[in-house]
Amino acid sequence: MATSGPGPGPWARRLALVVAGAVFATSGCAGSLPGEDADAVVTFAVTRASGGDMGAIIGHFNEANPDARVRVVYLAAAADAQRNALVQDLQARTGRYDVLYTDAVWTAEFAARGWLEPLDRERFAGPGILPAAAATGTYGGELYAAPFATGTGMLYYRSDLIDDPPTTWAELIAACPLAEEHGMDCYAGQFARYEGLTVNATEAIASAGGRIIDEDGGVAVDSPEARAGLGFLVDGFEQGYIPRAALTYMEDEARLAFQRGDLLFMRNWAFAWPAMEEPGPESRVQGRFDAVPLPGHEGPGTGTLGGNNLALSAYSGNKAEALRFIEFVQSEAVQRRWMAETNTPTSWQANYEDEELMAAAPHLVPQRRALDAVQPRPVSPRYNDVTNAVQKHVHAALSGEKTVDEAVADLQEELEWAVRDT
Amino acid sequence: MTVPPPDALRARPRTASGTRGRTGPGRGERAVERRLAFWLLLPTLVALGLIVAYPVTRAVVRSVFDDPIRGDPDFVGFANYAEALWGFERVEFWNAFANTVLFTVVTVTIETLLGLAMALVMHRAFRGRGIVRVAVLLPWALPTAVSAVMWGWMLQPDGVVNALLGTDIVWGGSEWPAKWSIIFAEVWKTSPFVALLILAGLQTIPPHLYEAAAIDGASAWKRFTSITLPLVKPALVVAVLFRTLDALRMYDLPQILTGGANNTDTLSMLVVQAATSELRQGYGGALSTITFLFVFLCAFLLIRTIGANVFAGFGGEGGARR
Helix, strand or coil: CCCCCCCCCHHHHHHHHHHHHHHHHHHHHCCCCCCCCCCCCEEEEEEHHHCCCHHHHHHHHHHHCHHHCEEEEEECCCHHHHHHHHHHHHHCCCCCCCEEEEEHHHHHHHHHCCCECCECHHHHCCCCECHHHHHHCEECCEECEEEEEEEECEEEECCCCCCCCCCEHHHHHHCHHHHHHCCCEEEECCCCCCHHHHHHHHHHHHHCCCCCECCCCCECCCCHHHHHHHHHHHHHHHHCCCCHHHHHCCHHHHHHHHHCCCEEEEEECCCHHHHHHCCCCCCCCCCCCEEEECEECCCECCEEEEEEEEEEECCCCCHHHHHHHHHHHHCHHHHHHHHHHHCCCECEHHHHHCHHHHHHCCCHHHHHHHCCCEECCCCCCCHHHHHHHHHHHHHHHHCCCCCHHHHHHHHHHHHHHHCCCC | CCCCCCHHHHHHHHHHHHHHHCCCCCHHHHHHHHHHHHHHHHHHHHHHHHHHHHHHHHHHHHCCECCCCCCCCCECCCHHHHHHHCCCCHHHHHHHHHHHHHHHHHHHHHHHHHHHHHHHHHHCCCCCHHHHHHHHHHHHHCCHHHHHHHHHHHCCCCCHHHHHHCCCCCCCCCHHHHHHHHHHHHHHHHHHHHHHHHHHHHCCCCHHHHHHHHHCCCCHHHHHHHHHHHHHHHHHHHHHHHHHHHHHCCCHHHHHHCCCCCCCCCHHHHHHHHHHHCCCHHHHHHHHHHHHHHHHHHHHHHHHHCCCCHHHCCCCHHHHCC
């Protein structure tokens, strides 16, 4: 019966060799900072996922500024992993990273912990910068991060089926029988339990005139407005104008459903546009969709802000040089180039009036309009506690485990606990 | 008919204890050996101290301090523990605790049965055995994160699982589908590990035991229950122990598959969320200490109840004990 004698057979030995090989291969990868530029005085920590050619921008800067050479460190593509890397550096106070490419929602947390150097508002958030973008870099009235990339949610709709896009939720719901006629679902956003759910919940609540956390840092989610906002989403799942599958949607899942032709309306960021216009069998909606600012409860809705800013580490040893670099990256010319390369919105206002640029990226026109009615996500030094609580209770309400009233009351209680010491 | 414990079985422990009974080396020689053993073990002990004892101690110490946004943490005694066990976070904590226990009990039970079946198949000599072994082991070779992403795709509403089952279930949309998808993916991934350990155990069983039993007229089932099971038990216990301890720390699979939605948080997910995402190292330290103590207690109880002979080793005293 048993054929193998004592000791490992040839098969087991082969396995052991493979395992040993794998161990060696991975241990060989453990390295230090990429030190291509030994003369660099400023280190720029940026995500790999930005889409544009950051290397070329840095190359230009280094040519013009031999005394303030910048080297780039690419962090993980996922925002959470990127934040972990920055937080570790900041907690250890190494000053290894001078300029940080930060997410809009990290400003309050990093600033409250004293990790960021306050910036001169005149220099980094002057009149040329979109006020909405500047708001994401501000905490406690002080500017801590120079606005760079920005963006807000838009309502994508099928322009081949709809002539007048809805400006209110009632109009959107009224258009849903049309979706049914065409065998499509009506509306979807990002409702999986992750950061995107906080974005969608904030927008729904703000579009009904509510807030999760008010200007003074007080929790304000237990309000009729917030109930109405959350109610729009919860009713959607109950009445079927939002498909249940959307409970697992992130940005790409929603976009794929829309470009397959399965959705009449979709909430998404500007990035979705070029992907859906791309010729090929992947998308069935080229030239058959358009985007407008989000609809709201009793009038136009309110988007929330995404985007990335440039912050200066409080532990940086080369602040003057780092500030020069931030100024360069934020300048109109660089932002124009970035916008042309990535087709994503940036913070420099004048670029939206550039006809050539807008012709190449027509979706930035409605995006610019949408950026006029925005509210940031909850601003709190305990942002991660806040967003975890929002995701938990909103997802429970959307999946039908809780009523809107229960979810709002529980969320109020948990948020008050989360921000009790801020 | 009962199969009498074969001679070979008896012989094994006898040789083992025979070694012990023999007049050992002289006293001085033994002291030298001990000293040598100490010096040989020292590097390992130092390494363990650095990578195990130090972080665990740090987490325990940190857990009795609070988490201010600015300034230095203050000593708060057991407030962080109280917060988790009966304070504000108790619902979240006990839900995660119940999920962890549920996932562990269900997955380890299924894995053990499946793993045993897989091992018995892999142990048999037949054409294409190599291919079967590779196929069975493949899930274990995949990183958990990769298999989680893969299952995430397959479990999408318009994914292959729904297509095959002819159903329309939103797996990430409500509590039990979400829990079952985690259990399923975990079983799929780790049954091969159990199978591998049991296979190693099976290969230590001398084939002539089966021949003798067959000559005595024992049925296949009888041979399985009277020879295979008792002799493979030490390997089985090790497998169950490893899997239980592993499952109690389950993190990556539910994190990637559901993100904790639909009440699928585990204790480890709470620890990571508190300590690295919310930057509450004190509270996170308390959670990790509780998790550590709980896992430790489970290991202790398991070894006490089913695994008294684990450390006797394969084919040692434990192998023959009924």
